[in-house]
Amino acid sequence: MKKVLKISLITFLIISFSVGLFFGGFVIYNLTVSKVSFSTEKIAENTLSIQVYNVNNVLIKEENTISDKKIKLSSLPSYVKEAFISIEDKDFYKHNGVNYKRMVKAMLTNIKNMKLKEGASTISQQLIKNTHLSSQKTFSRKINEIFLALELEKKCTKEEILEFYLNIIYFGDNTYGIESATEHYFSKPASKLTLNEACTLAGLIKSPSYYSPVSNPERCLKRRNLVLSEMLKDNKINSQTYSENINKPLSLTLNYENTNKINSYSENAILEASKILKLPAKQLALAGYKIYTFQNPTKQEALNSTFENLKPENDCALISLNSKTGVVEAFAGNSAYRILEQKRQPGSAIKPILVYAPAINEDIVAPATQILDEPINIDGYSPKNVGGNYNGYVSVRECLSRSLNVPTIKIGSYVGLEKMKNYISKLGIELDSLDNNYAICLGGMTYGTNLATLAGAYTSLANGGKYSKPQFINYITDNKGKIVYKSNISSKQVFRQDTAYLVTDMLKTSAKTGTAKKLANFKFDIASKTGTVGTAKGNTDAYNISYTAEDVFGAWIGNMDNSVISTVGGGIPTEMAKQYFSKIYSEKTPDKFLKPTSVEEVDLDSLELENNHRLVKANSLVPEKYKIKEIFSKFNLPKEESETYLNILPAKIFGSVDGSGNTYLWFDAQSFLTYEIYKVADNKSVVLQTIENKNGKIEITDKLKNGERAKYYIITSIKNFVTGEDTCEKGNEIELVAIYEKDNKWYLSLDYSS
Numbered sequence: 001m002k003k004v005l006k007i008s009l010i011t012f013l014i015i016s017f018s019v020g021l022f023f024g025g026f027v028i029y030n031l032t033v034s035k036v037s038f039s040t041e042k043i044a045e046n047t048l049s050i051q052v053y054n055v056n057n058v059l060i061k062e063e064n065t066i067s068d069k070k071i072k073l074s075s076l077p078s079y080v081k082e083a084f085i086s087i088e089d090k091d092f093y094k095h096n097g098v099n100y101k102r103m104v105k106a107m108l109t110n111i112k113n114m115k116l117k118e119g120a121s122t123i124s125q126q127l128i129k130n131t132h133l134s135s136q137k138t139f140s141r142k143i144n145e146i147f148l149a150l151e152l153e154k155k156c157t158k159e160e161i162l163e164f165y166l167n168i169i170y171f172g173d174n175t176y177g178i179e180s181a182t183e184h185y186f187s188k189p190a191s192k193l194t195l196n197e198a199c200t201l202a203g204l205i206k207s208p209s210y211y212s213p214v215s216n217p218e219r220c221l222k223r224r225n226l227v228l229s230e231m232l233k234d235n236k237i238n239s240q241t242y243s244e245n246i247n248k249p250l251s252l253t254l255n256y257e258n259t260n261k262i263n264s265y266s267e268n269a270i271l272e273a274s275k276i277l278k279l280p281a282k283q284l285a286l287a288g289y290k291i292y293t294f295q296n297p298t299k300q301e302a303l304n305s306t307f308e309n310l311k312p313e314n315d316c317a318l319i320s321l322n323s324k325t326g327v328v329e330a331f332a333g334n335s336a337y338r339i340l341e342q343k344r345q346p347g348s349a350i351k352p353i354l355v356y357a358p359a360i361n362e363d364i365v366a367p368a369t370q371i372l373d374e375p376i377n378i379d380g381y382s383p384k385n386v387g388g389n390y391n392g393y394v395s396v397r398e399c400l401s402r403s404l405n406v407p408t409i410k411i412g413s414y415v416g417l418e419k420m421k422n423y424i425s426k427l428g429i430e431l432d433s434l435d436n437n438y439a440i441c442l443g444g445m446t447y448g449t450n451l452a453t454l455a456g457a458y459t460s461l462a463n464g465g466k467y468s469k470p471q472f473i474n475y476i477t478d479n480k481g482k483i484v485y486k487s488n489i490s491s492k493q494v495f496r497q498d499t500a501y502l503v504t505d506m507l508k509t510s511a512k513t514g515t516a517k518k519l520a521n522f523k524f525d526i527a528s529k530t531g532t533v534g535t536a537k538g539n540t541d542a543y544n545i546s547y548t549a550e551d552v553f554g555a556w557i558g559n560m561d562n563s564v565i566s567t568v569g570g571g572i573p574t575e576m577a578k579q580y581f582s583k584i585y586s587e588k589t590p591d592k593f594l595k596p597t598s599v600e601e602v603d604l605d606s607l608e609l610e611n612n613h614r615l616v617k618a619n620s621l622v623p624e625k626y627k628i629k630e631i632f633s634k635f636n637l638p639k640e641e642s643e644t645y646l647n648i649l650p651a652k653i654f655g656s657v658d659g660s661g662n663t664y665l666w667f668d669a670q671s672f673l674t675y676e677i678y679k680v681a682d683n684k685s686v687v688l689q690t691i692e693n694k695n696g697k698i699e700i701t702d703k704l705k706n707g708e709r710a711k712y713y714i715i716t717s718i719k720n721f722v723t724g725e726d727t728c729e730k731g732n733e734i735e736l737v738a739i740y741e742k743d744n745k746w747y748l749s750l751d752y753s754s
Contacts, residue, residue, distance in 0.1 A: 263333025326468025
């Protein structure tokens with residue numbers, strides 16, 4: 001009895017609260033809430049557009065229309081509407097626009113969770129929200145939504161409401177209405193939808209990006225199966241139909257007709273505006289918002305021209321950012337997917353910002369540092385260079401310009417995973433918790449990144465170590481011209497200035513003689529890095545990221561289904577960079593990269609580098625031909641100075657004579673020294689031979705007459721480049737005698753050391 005009373009009391013309180021809430025809302029609505037008028041025209045509106053402007057406040061001439069292709073409810077298979085009703089509004093045919101029972105349940109859930117998690121909106125309310133109101137979760141908006149839904153139900157039949165709803169609801173990827181969505185996702189009209197496809201679309205509308213069949217197929221599949229389960233519960237399908245469909249894979253046949261539209265500059269600006277204002281694109285159009293961007297028309301035209309000239313059959317995209325601010329000045333893409341919403345493996349394009357810049361910033365290596373390119377194994381991970389070759393000792397500069405994998409992994413191991421991950425996170429690139437091995441040094445990530453984020457990370461190298469986040473939008477105005485959003489152009493120092501300059505200088509080598517050597521003929525400062533991602537079947541992604549002190553350019557070619565492509569990063573993507581920079585710099589020359597005072601040029605002892613792989617400063621005795629110039633951070637200069645040339649060790653000569661009087665002489669030479677081999681015979685001294693620029697064992701021949709005696713010795717010398725005088729040392733002497741015997745040839749060798 002007590003239990004019954006308790007349940008009755010709770011029920012009474014809930015009903016009383018709900019009634020009080022409704023009538024309280026009614027009073028508030030009439031007294032305080034700013035009313036929104038119901039409009040049948042807003043529901044029936046076919047085509048809307050959003051005005052997007054370039055940096056000169058000129059309207060961008062791209063297709064920014066939002067088209068609602070209409071379809072009659074009677075043209076759809078019955079299971080289509082049943083799928084939407086089962087997952088979105090089971091009592092659609094029972095309520096009058098508002099489901100009070102669901103509202104109370106949602107309200108209690110929200111109270112329990114202490115946040116507005118459940119909305120309990122009916123199909124009628126969703127239709128009103130998507131045509132009359134914003135998506136903001138406010139009390140006044142909810143009150144307006146309820147009363148407008150009640151009014152909608154008075155003026156339209158249930159079938160009309162459902163038809164309006166299916167024709168205007170947002171399905172993601174800039175598709176509004178079930179006809180547009182079916183054409184986009186399945187390449188056919190909505191009248192031909194299968195049960196599985198209908199359930200996929202019905203599951204999408206709760207959160208089109210979260211349940212996207214394009215970017216989140218696993219979530220989409222689970223959501224589709226939930227719709228099937230709800231239809232089974234509601235007796236809209238039988239158990240046999242359920243069993244036949246529940247294990248079927250996700251069906252997706254993307255329509256490529258509008259590939260350029262969803263990857264245009266203006267569409268990406270609209271997408272960014274939707275995220276900023278938390279409104280779908282249709283709401284932006286209905287509200288009359290205007291979007292003012294950073295698009296540079298000259299650069300956009302150059303990018304479009306390059307894109308059309310070299311556009312492959314694969315998915316591809318090009319982007320151009322301002323080096324100093326990171327703003328997106330031009331973009332073009334070709335794919336049935338939103339390219340900048342998809343994450344791809346970056347390949348070797350990640351190396352400069354993940355490995356080399358951190359290693360230099362931490363004073364671990366310098367461009368001249370020698371790294372041994374050899375087989376390695378780190379916790380079972382054994383990377384290989386492209387082609388499977390190893391190169392012995394290679395400078396860091398060459399490692400980067402040639403994009404060698406094994407030395408890159410070694411350098412990454414010197415930095416450490418956590419430090420590298422910390423640096424890359426400051427550049428806007430997110431790594432997954434599973435990205436916890438050195439494969440990330442080569443771009444082997446769980447999810448990867450997108451082209452805009454990758455190109456944006458390079459602003460840190462182009463702009464003295466300062467990173468700026470890429471953005472399309474400058475500001476947004478409402479229908480009255482009031483600015484409702486203004487971009488905040490800012491940068492943060494991620495690397496030291498000298499680090500950015502040193503890495504840039506190495507990437508200039510890449511553009512001259514390395515993997516991006518297609519750019520070698522440019523007369524201005526340009527740095528470049530290529531990247532190629534492949535599997536056992538072939539390459540799947542190809543990149544080029546190139547930059548000057550003014551512009552960062554990025555090109556990507558691949559296929560979202562990971563099918564094989566026929567190019568590498570140094571191929572078409574680099575050719576795209578070449579064409580783009582040729583166009584934008586045809587009448588001007590970009591600024592040079594500014595060399596900071598913390599960078600110093602140093603003369604290195606090339607013999608120490610070659611023979612001992614050590615970074616040693618060349619002293620004044622080192623001949624110019626044995627000096628090599630390289631740049632260093634003043635925080636990481638070579639600490640030793642060459643001693644090789646300070647003390648000359650006299651050369652020791654050896655010799656022998658055979659039975660025919662042929663004399664054989666030999667000694668060990670060093671390439672920075674000059675050797676004069678003297679012969680003394682019959683009281684005459686002559687220079688037999690002069691040896692220069694030779695290293696290792698040297699052999700010389702001579703001829704003695706029968707019974708002839710001769711002495712041989714060596715004068716070793718080096719020029720002092722301070723005084724201009726030669727420093728000389730005489731070595732040992734040997735005396736050789738040739739004695740011929742008619743029947744028994746033999747020789748005598750005498751060695752007189754001086």
